[in-house]
Amino acid sequence: MNDRVNEILKSSMEAGWVLEPLAKELLGIYGLTTTKFAWAKTPGEAQAAAQKIGFPLVVKVVSHQVLHKSDVGGVVVGVKDSAQLDAVFFRLSELPGFEGVLLDEMAAGAEVILGSKQDPQFGPVVLIGIGGTSVEIYKDVSIRMAPLSAAEALQALHALKGRKLLEGYRGRTPVNMDHLTDLIARFSQMVFELADHIESIDLNPVLCGAEKAVIADARIMIKR
Ligand code: ADP
Ligand code: MG
Numbered sequence: 001m002n003d004r005v006n007e008i009l010k011s012s013m014e015a016g017w018v019l020e021p022l023a024k025e026l027l028g029i030y031g032l033t034t035t036k037f038a039w040a041k042t043p044g045e046a047q048a049a050a051q052k053i054g055f056p057l058v059v060k061v062v063s064h065q066v067l068h069k070s071d072v073g074g075v076v077v078g079v080k081d082s083a084q085l086d087a088v089f090f091r092l093s094e095l096p097g098f099e100g101v102l103l104d105e106m107a108a109g110a111e112v113i114l115g116s117k118q119d120p121q122f123g124p125v126v127l128i129g130i131g132g133t134s135v136e137i138y139k140d141v142s143i144r145m146a147p148l149s150a151a152e153a154l155q156a157l158h159a160l161k162g163r164k165l166l167e168g169y170r171g172r173t174p175v176n177m178d179h180l181t182d183l184i185a186r187f188s189q190m191v192f193e194l195a196d197h198i199e200s201i202d203l204n205p206v207l208c209g210a211e212k213a214v215i216a217d218a219r220i221m222i223k224r
Contacts, residue, residue, distance in 0.1 A: 001193075005029055009197050012222050015064040021102050023218035027203075030190040032183060034215040035107050035207075041100035043089050047082055049103050056080045058104040058216075059088045065097030067219070078106065107216050109209035110165050110175050114184065116146065116191040116201040118223075124195040126188045128153070130162035146188040146195075153184035166208065175208035183213050199223045 008026050012018040018026065021039035028034060038049035039062060050057060061074035069075045074095055076088045092101055115127035124146040142156040154177065157163055168174035183206070191201065202219040 002029055005194075009194075009222060012220070013224065016222055016224065017064075017067060018218075018220040018222065019062055019064065019099070020060065020069075020218060021062060023220045024215065026220070027190070027215060027218060031186050032190070032215060033179075033212060034218070036105040038103045039100055040089075040103060043086055046085055046089050046101060046103060050082065050085055053103055053105050056106050057085070058106055059085065059092065060102045060104060061092045061095050062099045062102050063095055063097035064099065066095060104216065105214075107207040107209070107214045109207040109213070110172070111205040112166075112180065112208050112213065114187055114201075114203040114206055114215075116187075116198070118195065118199060124191045126184070126191060128156050128160070128184065130157075130160050130165050144188070146192040148185060148188045150178075150181040150185045153181040153188075156184075157181070173210040175213065176211055179211070180206075180208050180213040183215075197223055 005026055008018060008022045012022065021037060024034040024037055036053050038053060040046035040049050057079045059076045059079050060069050066072055066074050072095055074092060079085050079088055089101055092098065111131050113129040117125060119125045122145050126144050126146050126148065127141050129141040140161045142159045144152060144156050157166065166175045166177065199221040203215050203217065205216050206213055207216050
């Protein structure tokens with residue numbers, strides 16, 4: 001295992017899960033595409049990072065006490081300038097356990113959910129679903145053993161009822177399936193390699209556009 005991966009997992013052991021900026025860094029090490037992001041601990045750092053990433057931005061709370069960020073108003077989408085960034089930073093800084101904010105590049109596209117868990121029978125498995133509501137309401141999920149190839153990822157996507165949402169349904173641009181299936185294959189490889197250290201992963205959403213698929217949120221639960 002890469003030293004930095006080891007360091008990130010170790011530093012997350014006590015809390016039991018990996019903060020989003022560290023989770024995205026870890027995914028990047030495994031060749032997975034995430035949104036461009038920065039972790040800023042002061043308003044000054046936030047302003048400097050915003051210049052690099054560019055407005056509009058998504059700003060999110062970073063706190064080990066906040067696992068589900070939007071439940072506590074910890075995600076602000078479409079922050080458009082420096083003044084708004086200052087105001088959002090101040091408001092988020094009042095949330096419990098505040099450790100800074102994550103500035104996130106705004107992404108768009110069809111929402112895919114990728115997950116992993118340890119199955120008692122099959123070991124590390126990957127879960128693939130489309131669109132927030134279709135997964136929750138219709139349990140429209142494909143489950144495959146890790147690792148899987150890009151071709152197997154494509155088959156798993158085709159097995160979903162909601163696949164039309166990726167194929168350019170109702171005049172939308174079709175998503176780049178090569179990029180998405182490559183992302184899923186790399187993800188499954190990571191899940192396989194880290195099976196002894198990670199309990200589960202939730203990448204929700206992965207935003208899939210005509211050019212690429214980017215991971216916009218990541219929750220990694222550590223095995224203790
Ligand atoms: P949580 O799941 O912890 O509540 P998320 O990071 O998933 O927080 O953010 C909540 C929602 O905000 C996402 O489901 C998505 O709709 C939107 N969002 C988050 N990050 C981005 C981004 N980089 N670009 C566009 N939309 C985003
Ligand atoms: Mg999320």
